[in-house]
Amino acid sequence: MIATHLANKHIVLGRAAAAAWSVAIGMMALAKAHLAAEMSEAWKTTIHGFGKAWIPGAQGIGPYSGKETFALAAWLISWIVLHFLLRNRDIRPATLATVFLIGIGIATTLLWPPVWEPILHFFGSH
Amino acid sequence: MNSELREDPRTAIVVSLGIMALVAAITLMMSAPFLALFGGGYAYRGLIHGVSASLLMVAATVGLYQAYRLWFGGHPSLTELKAGSVAYVVAALATTISGNWIYIPYRANVPDSPRSYFLANSPEIHKVWFEFKEFSALFVLPLTVLIAYLIFSYRDDLLASKGLRRFTAAALVLAFFYFAVAFGLGAAVTKLKSV
Numbered sequence: 001m002i003a004t005h006l007a008n009k010h011i012v013l014g015r016a017a018a019a020a021w022s023v024a025i026g027m028m029a030l031a032k033a034h035l036a037a038e039m040s041e042a043w044k045t046t047i048h049g050f051g052k053a054w055i056p057g058a059q060g061i062g063p064y065s066g067k068e069t070f071a072l073a074a075w076l077i078s079w080i081v082l083h084f085l086l087r088n089r090d091i092r093p094a095t096l097a098t099v100f101l102i103g104i105g106i107a108t109t110l111l112w113p114p115v116w117e118p119i120l121h122f123f124g125s126h
Numbered sequence: 127m128n129s130e131l132r133e134d135p136r137t138a139i140v141v142s143l144g145i146m147a148l149v150a151a152i153t154l155m156m157s158a159p160f161l162a163l164f165g166g167g168y169a170y171r172g173l174i175h176g177v178s179a180s181l182l183m184v185a186a187t188v189g190l191y192q193a194y195r196l197w198f199g200g201h202p203s204l205t206e207l208k209a210g211s212v213a214y215v216v217a218a219l220a221t222t223i224s225g226n227w228i229y230i231p232y233r234a235n236v237p238d239s240p241r242s243y244f245l246a247n248s249p250e251i252h253k254v255w256f257e258f259k260e261f262s263a264l265f266v267l268p269l270t271v272l273i274a275y276l277i278f279s280y281r282d283d284l285l286a287s288k289g290l291r292r293f294t295a296a297a298l299v300l301a302f303f304y305f306a307v308a309f310g311l312g313a314a315v316t317k318l319k320s321v
Contacts, residue, residue, distance in 0.1 A: 006199045009286035016290060019275045020297070023268040030264060060230035064260060068226075075268055093289025097296060104265070104300065111261040113254045 014089040017096045018082035024103025026075025031110035033070035037063045038116070039125040168231040168321040175224040179309055182217040182266070186305045189214055189273070193298035196291045204281060211274035214301070218267040225263055231321040240319040251318065259311035265304040273297050 037044040044063050051058040051065025058065035109115050188210050195202045233241040244252040276284060276294050284290050 006288040006291060007286045008288040009283065011280065011283045011287045011290065013290065015279055016276055016293070019272050019279075020293070023272050026268055027265055030261065034261065055226070057227065057230055060234070061226055062233055064229065065226070068264060071264060071268075093287075093293055096289075097293050100293075101296075108262075108265075111258065113257055 012088065013091045013093065013096050014086040015083065017089070017091045017099075018079060018086045020096060020100040021103065022075050022079035022082055024100050024107065025078040026071045027107035028103055028110075029074030030067055030071035031107045031116075033067040034111060035116055035120065037067065038120055039123075168228065171224070171228045171231065172316070172321055175221065175228045178217060178220040178224050179312065182214075182221045182305060183309060185210065185214040185217045185270075186302045189298045190302045193295040193302075196298070197295040202285070204277075204285065207277045208274075211270070211277045214270040215267070215274050218270045218305075222263065222267050225260075228321060229260070240315065240321060243319045244315075251315065255311050256315055259308050259315070262304045262311075263308035266301055266308065269297055269301040269304065273301065 033047055037047045047066035047070065048058070048063040049066065050069040051061065051063070051067075053069075055061065055065045055069070110119075192202055192207060192210060194200070232239060236242060237246075241252055241256075244256070273294060276290065276297070280287070280290060284294060
């Protein structure tokens with residue numbers, strides 16, 4: 001039987017928040033890049049160009065390579081920035097989890113085709 | 127048996143498992159058409175991606191168990207958490223890279239590629255399921271890096287903080303969810319039309 005009592009030492013969660021929220025930012029960047037690529041051929045070509053700049057075989061992978069690039073860059077750059085901004089901030093666990101889950105949830109929803117297709121259709125680009 | 131094996135049961139178990147794995151590998155190579163696994167075309171890419179994804183499945187399943195222990199107040203070993211998180215990151219990275227590699231023949235602009243086949247016969251398979259699978263798969267690596275960072279950065283403090291234990295457990299469950307979506311849809315698509 002596993003014990004249900006958990007120790008609850010107070011620790012500063014700034015570093016954890018920076019690491020977690022940057023993942024959400026990276027995934028939202030992935031969703032944004034995907035929507036942009038689906039909006040127009042010009043954006044699709046531009047986003048593909050970012051993938052072709054560094055991923056081997058990106059010509060065959062297509063615009064997906066550029067979307068990965070956007071997600072990776074947004075994740076790592078925002079992690080560095082947030083780390084220096086938040087590392088000593090005393091963030092509550094509930095705040096850490098709420099912001100993270102909302103960000104991940106928005107990104108996931110925007111990447112679900114039955115959601116993003118009507119959005120683009122509404123704006124007349126799909 | 128030397129004294130080291132007698133004194134340390136873990137060493138004996140590892141050695142025994144190693145010998146069993148060796149016997150199994152030799153039996154497989156002698157009795158099965160092993161080279162056929164590397165077959166023509168893009169089969170070797172499928173093999174590498176499939177093996178990586180299978181290792182990721184093991185890591186994700188162990189991660190789910192660790193999430194249970196973290197959430198409900200078990201006593202997970204920090205060493206086990208560290209080793210598991212590193213294995214999780216390595217498997218996720220290998221699966222992501224090999225996924226890119228196999229995506230090239232999947233979407234090749236030829237009539238026989240899986241993408242062309244699905245778009246001609248059942249567009250929803252590509253436009254809904256495969257598109258969501260390819261994005262869902264990209265969530266796994268950053269989540270595993272986050273989990274490893276929390277474990278290595280906070281160490282014993284992670285185990286002592288209820289809030290951080292539960293947040294790490296939630297991240298492990300999320301990583302399993304995105305892995306399961308990508309793995310399940312990937313396996314289903316491969317069954318319908320492989321590269």
